[in-house]
Amino acid sequence: xxxxxxxxxxxxxxxxxxxxxxxxxxxxxxxxxxxxxxxxxxxxxxxxxxxxxxxxxxxxxxxxxxxxxxxxxxxxxxxxxxxxxxxxxxxxxxxxxxxxxxxxxxxxxxxxxxxxxxxxxxxxxxxxxxxxxxxxxxxxxxxxxxxxxxxxxxxxxxxxxxxxxxxxxxxxxxxxxxxxxxxxxxxxxxxxxxxxxxxxxxxxxxxxxxxxxxxxxxxxxxxxxxxxxxxxxxxxxxxxxxxxxxxxxxxxxxxxxxxxxxxxxxxxxxxxxxxxxxx
Amino acid sequence: xxxxxxxxxxxxxxxxxxxxxxxxxxxxxxxxxxxxxxxxxxxxxxxxxxxxxxxxxxxxxxxxxxxxxxxxxxxxxxxxxxxxxxxxxxxxxxxxxxxxxxxxxxxxxxxxxxxxxxxxxxxxxxxxxxxxxxxxxxxxxxxxxxxxxxxxxxxxxxxxxxxxxxxxxxxxxxxxxxxxxxxxxxxxxxxxxxxxxxxxxxxxxxxxxxxxxxxxxxxxxxxxxxxxxxxxxxxxxxxxxxxxxxxxxxxxxxxxxxxxxxxxxxxxxxxxxxxxxxxxxxxxxxxxxxxxxxxxxxxxxxxxxxxxxxxxxxxxxxxxxxxxxxxx
Amino acid sequence: xxxxxxxxxxxxxxxxxxxxxxxxxxxxxxxxxxxxxxxxxxxxxxxxxxxxxxxxxxxxxxxxxxxxxxxxxxxxxxxxxxxxxxxxxxxxxxxxxxxxxxxxxxxxxxxxxxxxxxxxxxxxxxxxxxxxxxxxxxxxxxxxxxxxxxxxxxxxxxxxxxxxxxxxxxxxxxxxxxxxxxxxxxxxxxxxxxxxxxxxxxxxxxxxxxxxxxxxxxxxxxxxxxxxxxxxxxxxxxxxxxxxxxxxxxxxxxxxxxxxxxxxxxxxxx
Ligand SMILES: Nc1ncnc2c1ncn2[C@@H]1O[C@H](COP(=O)(O)OP(=O)(O)OP(=O)(O)O)[C@@H](O)[C@H]1O
Ligand SMILES: [Mg+2]
Numbered sequence: 053x054x055x056x057x058x059x060x061x062x063x064x065x066x067x068x069x070x071x072x073x074x075x076x077x078x079x080x081x082x083x084x085x086x087x088x089x090x091x092x093x094x095x096x097x098x099x100x101x102x103x104x105x106x107x108x109x110x111x112x113x114x115x116x117x118x119x120x121x122x123x124x125x126x127x128x129x130x131x132x133x134x135x136x137x138x139x140x141x142x143x144x145x146x147x148x149x150x151x152x153x154x155x156x157x158x159x160x161x162x163x164x165x166x167x168x169x170x171x172x173x174x175x176x177x178x179x180x181x182x183x184x185x186x187x188x189x190x191x192x193x194x195x196x197x198x199x200x201x202x203x204x205x206x207x208x209x210x211x212x213x214x215x216x217x218x219x220x221x222x223x224x225x226x227x228x229x230x231x232x233x234x235x236x237x238x239x240x241x242x243x244x245x246x247x248x249x250x251x252x253x254x255x256x257x258x259x260x261x262x263x264x265x266x267x268x269x270x271x272x273x274x275x276x277x278x279x280x281x282x283x284x285x286x287x288x289x290x291x292x293x294x295x296x297x298x299x300x301x302x303x304x305x306x307x308x309x310x311x312x313x314x315x316x317x318x319x320x321x322x323x324x325x326x327x328x329x330x331x
Numbered sequence: 332x333x334x335x336x337x338x339x340x341x342x343x344x345x346x347x348x349x350x351x352x353x354x355x356x357x358x359x360x361x362x363x364x365x366x367x368x369x370x371x372x373x374x375x376x377x378x379x380x381x382x383x384x385x386x387x388x389x390x391x392x393x394x395x396x397x398x399x400x401x402x403x404x405x406x407x408x409x410x411x412x413x414x415x416x417x418x419x420x421x422x423x424x425x426x427x428x429x430x431x432x433x434x435x436x437x438x439x440x441x442x443x444x445x446x447x448x449x450x451x452x453x454x455x456x457x458x459x460x461x462x463x464x465x466x467x468x469x470x471x472x473x474x475x476x477x478x479x480x481x482x483x484x485x486x487x488x489x490x491x492x493x494x495x496x497x498x499x500x501x502x503x504x505x506x507x508x509x510x511x512x513x514x515x516x517x518x519x520x521x522x523x524x525x526x527x528x529x530x531x532x533x534x535x536x537x538x539x540x541x542x543x544x545x546x547x548x549x550x551x552x553x554x555x556x557x558x559x560x561x562x563x564x565x566x567x568x569x570x571x572x573x574x575x576x577x578x579x580x581x582x583x584x585x586x587x588x589x590x591x592x593x594x595x596x597x598x599x600x601x602x603x604x605x606x607x608x609x610x611x612x613x614x615x616x617x618x619x620x621x622x623x624x625x626x627x628x629x630x631x632x633x634x635x636x637x638x639x640x641x642x643x644x645x646x647x648x649x650x651x652x653x654x655x656x657x658x659x
Numbered sequence: 660x661x662x663x664x665x666x667x668x669x670x671x672x673x674x675x676x677x678x679x680x681x682x683x684x685x686x687x688x689x690x691x692x693x694x695x696x697x698x699x700x701x702x703x704x705x706x707x708x709x710x711x712x713x714x715x716x717x718x719x720x721x722x723x724x725x726x727x728x729x730x731x732x733x734x735x736x737x738x739x740x741x742x743x744x745x746x747x748x749x750x751x752x753x754x755x756x757x758x759x760x761x762x763x764x765x766x767x768x769x770x771x772x773x774x775x776x777x778x779x780x781x782x783x784x785x786x787x788x789x790x791x792x793x794x795x796x797x798x799x800x801x802x803x804x805x806x807x808x809x810x811x812x813x814x815x816x817x818x819x820x821x822x823x824x825x826x827x828x829x830x831x832x833x834x835x836x837x838x839x840x841x842x843x844x845x846x847x848x849x850x851x852x853x854x855x856x857x858x859x860x861x862x863x864x865x866x867x868x869x870x871x872x873x874x875x876x877x878x879x880x881x882x883x884x885x886x887x888x889x890x891x892x893x894x895x896x897x898x899x900x901x902x903x904x905x906x907x908x909x910x911x912x913x914x915x916x917x918x919x920x921x922x923x924x925x926x927x928x929x
Contacts, residue, residue: 082834089837093846097701097717099855100847102708112708189855237689244696253700254707347922385922388752392919409919414754423745429679441671442755444664470682490753 055158062162066132069163070170080173087124087178094120094253095186110194114284117182119252122276125175125210127246129167130217131239133160133225150317150326157313160225164218172210197286205282205291209275212295216271216302222309226316230325250276271305274298335366337494337526338387343396345382345550356382358550360396364494364543367524369516371541371558373531373640375655379550380530381420384496387528388418401493414443418496419487421480421503428472432463432482435471436489443490450489457485461515477508484512488519494526495519501536513540532652534640546644548655553647562638567591568613569642573632574623577604583622584608589615594641594651603631609646668759669766676733676767690775693728694721695782701846702787713847715789715881718780720846723876725776726807727845727869729768731836734814737764738822747822757911758904761818765811794883802879802889805896806872812903813868819910843869850874868899 071079098116102108136159140146149159187193224238247253249263250272256264267273278294281287320326340362346353357379364370372380385391387398389409397404403411426435433454440450458464461481466474474482480500487495497516501509517540519525531537537544538558545555554561577597584593591609598604608619620630636642645651680686698721702714741747750760783789793799817832824831841849842864848854849870850861864870875892917923 082830085834086837089841093837093841094701094704096841096849096855097704097847098708100853101705101710101713103855104713104853105708105710107708116704189857237692240693241696244692244700247700248696248703253704258703258707345922382922390748390751390919391922410754413752416752418752420745425745425749427675427679427746429682430675434675434678438671438675439749439753441667442750442753444667444754446667486749 055155058158059162059165062159063166063169066136066163066166067169070167080170080177083170084174084177084181087121087128087175088181090124091117091120091178091182092185095182096189098253099186099190108190111284113186113190114194114196115280116253117179117186118279118283119250119276121175121179121182122209122279123243123246123250123252123272124178125171126213126217126250126272126275127239127243128171128175129164130220130246131224131242132164132167133218133221134228134238134242136160136163137225137228138231147326156317157222157310160221160313161218164221165214168210168214168217172207196283198283202282206279209279209282209295209298212299213271213275213302215299215306216275219302219305219307219309222306222313226312229313229316229320230323246272249273252276269297269301271298271301274301336363337366337368338362338364338370338398338400338528340383340387340398341396343383343386343393343398345379345386345391346394355550357386357393360547360550360552362545362552362555364526364528366493366526367520368542369520369527369529369540371529371531371537371544372547373534373537373544373644374547375532375652377549378532378547378655380532380547381498382550383547384418384420384498384528384530388416388496389413415493416496417487417490417492418498419483419500420497421483421499421501423483426471426479426482426486429470431468431470432458432474432478433467435482436486439486440489445490453489453491454485457488460518461485462511477504480504480508481512484515488525491523492525494528496528496530498530499532500529501531501533509536510539516540534652537640544640546640546647548644548648554643558640561640561643564643567609567611567642567646568616569607569609569636569638569645570616570619571634571636572606572608572619572623572630573603574606575603575629575631577602578626578628581606583626584619587615587618587622590619592645592647592649592651594645594654596653607636607642607645607651609642664754665756665759668755669763672760672763673767673770676764677770680767680771686771687775687778690725690728690772691778694724694775694779697721697724698779698783698846699786702783702789706787711787712790714783714787715791716848716877717846718783718787718789719873719876719880721779721783722776723806723869723873724840724845725772725779726769727810727840728836729772730810730814731817731832733768733771734764734811735817735821735832738818739824742822751915758908761815761904761907765815768811768814769807791880792883793880795879795886798886798889799876799879802872802875802893802896805893805900806868806876809868809872809896809900809903812900812907815907816903816910819907819914822911822914839867839869843867844873845869848874848877868896868903871895871899 070083094116095113098113099108102112137146140149149156183193183196220242224242227238248259249256249267249270251267256267256273258264259267274294275298278291278298281291281294340360343357343360344355345357346355360383362370372383374380382391386393387400387405389405389412392406397406399405400412401415403415405412426432427438436454436457437450440453445453454467458467461484463478463481466478471479471482484500487497500516501512504512513536516527516529520527529541541558543555543557544561545552547553556564577599581593581595584590589611591611593606593608595604595606610616610619616633620633623630641651648655698717701720702717705713705717738747741750750757821831843849844854844864849856849864851874854861856864871892875889875896878889878892
């Protein structure tokens, strides 16, 4: 069970890394600024657009708000392995992680889990603040089906999404293993792709045909759909179906990610890209 | 001020506020350098060399005292001083990673407003003199430590400065590279009459290129002169004594009257150590040997040493560079 | 100061920036991701509520966000990075005027970002064919130039300010980037009759140069705007740019003096 200890210690590093800006409370609040503004931007675009088209509805607003909230959350810890490698190479620590006998995959998993913890907190804060702000902007608070039951369900959704984000994380980290440049640009792509393909802001059916077909079945889409079923439509049967397929998809993604990463670690060793050259 | 006096520092003191008090990095430092002179500032880690360079190059204000470079006051006229100086530090090797050495140098020349053709000519010349011509068009990040350092040195001369400050310019370089950089510096001072202030803790470097040297310890200049003169004033005698086993403590030597100082280098592989002592009188060697054997230390070999700057330092400070650095 | 040195320093700093960006042609791919994908999503969001005519806002937003990202990540954090690398002290011990360095850095940044901004614009246009009506091309160009001038001047100010903060600067950068682009209405009108914000927030937002610039750009691009109100925006942008530039020079001077006193101008190496 050595690898558990290894993951746990990587999580500690990750938490320390994420929250050491100032004191932990303030760090959490500062980190919530990004999801808050990002959710707000989507909601405001919806509001401005739909009001101008005289199509504003509360359901529409919440649809966007929930989608923006979850896509933010899913993306923000999927890019952590990439960042951890990029930063590790820059600070000359990644090579020391590689040469330990435990696999760097556990290190990346640990960092991903800790970011999950931070992200669920900050994204939720961002969501709550957005709900309040939007409520005061439109003049009333749109009806959410909130209760202990739906809160637990949302939490379950975010837990069940971990394999999907981690799998995606591994796949993207495989690039960072080789790269000494541009790996920092990947997060933007990850966030952007998830934003478009997960139906966070608009139904995926709006996308052109082959893309819309694929997009329907990616785990993130399923989970965002499930969250709307709980919070917006109180539709339990669809909810269960969505989280089941989402979770299964996530496991497949994780498996693929795992092997892609393993393969590219071997390759990167051959090309000598695992460490940054020291002077 | 004499016409060819390029650098004068008077009673420079610099203190730093640190946790738990203040430390005096420099105390009453007086210094001067003439045109075309390489002035060494020699001292162990933490002696205050970098602090001195930062003050003279306008990056730091002294707590008290004053200094003039080319007649301009470093405290009150930093802009004028900056027109005529340049500097480089061996610890930094600065440059923009993703552009070539040539383009980096061109950029730095523009900071001095040097016209394009002239700049290109100087870059070629400097690359030739410092033998990195074949790397001029390599990206900066791809250069090895030694070549990056050559580029850094070239940068420090790109504006034909009157006074150049160099902080450990050959630190971390192999012997050959260090030697060629030293030759370059020597030529620049001799042929182009550039004044170079060279801070280092490398004694052979000082002996190789400095016309004059100021030895600095704990922020104070403790001796100054040409390396030769400094060594000649050393009327004291220096001995090297090879001993076994490596002693843990040589404190007992301090009680011996007439020992000006000592320093020890251990060879842990062979289990021996070389003890260098500076004595007021050669008779005293007997006493030292006696004390050693009394403390259970076997003497393998003893010989008289030609004095080097190390002995000069030891005779003033009582201890060697090595011990000074491990103290702090 | 010798005449000509200002221009040389400015050009030198600009070229360094351009070379480091164009030396890597992949750069453009990495630069374009965020603005392109977000503006695509927002354009789709506008069309999902049945408002094809607003997709132009999203495309324009993508173009301007490219520059805004460059301001935040390449201007604002630049001096701090320069200082870490030991480059900042080289500027200081040279006679180079800081204003030339700041402006050179900005021009280089603008030229380096232009290709990705153009690509975002072209892709957005081809995908959504947003409608726009430009009444005066010179007005459009002037507005665009002044908007860039004022947001890069903000970048200069931040860059100088961050020098005082050291590594925490990056944190602040991450914190302010998103809220500023939200408040300043990069993707939707945050001031004026279409704004969802209450008046107090609109006034606050108008203090940010990006807000004034976006508002003006939308007026000239989509509403063949009435000239007097655009002129007011343009004048405001100009004033903001000048004030921010002067402010950052002032901050740099103060920091330099403070740094010389306290010994904080260099990162201590040994
Ligand atoms: N900014 C600073 N704040 C506090 N103390 C400082 C600062 N700069 C230097 N010091 C202290 O001043 C003393 C002299 O330092 P300095 O760097 O000048 O020594 P040095 O001779 O260059 O040493 P080295 O050979 O290690 O480079 C040291 O004790 C150092 O810790
Ligand atoms: Mg030093």
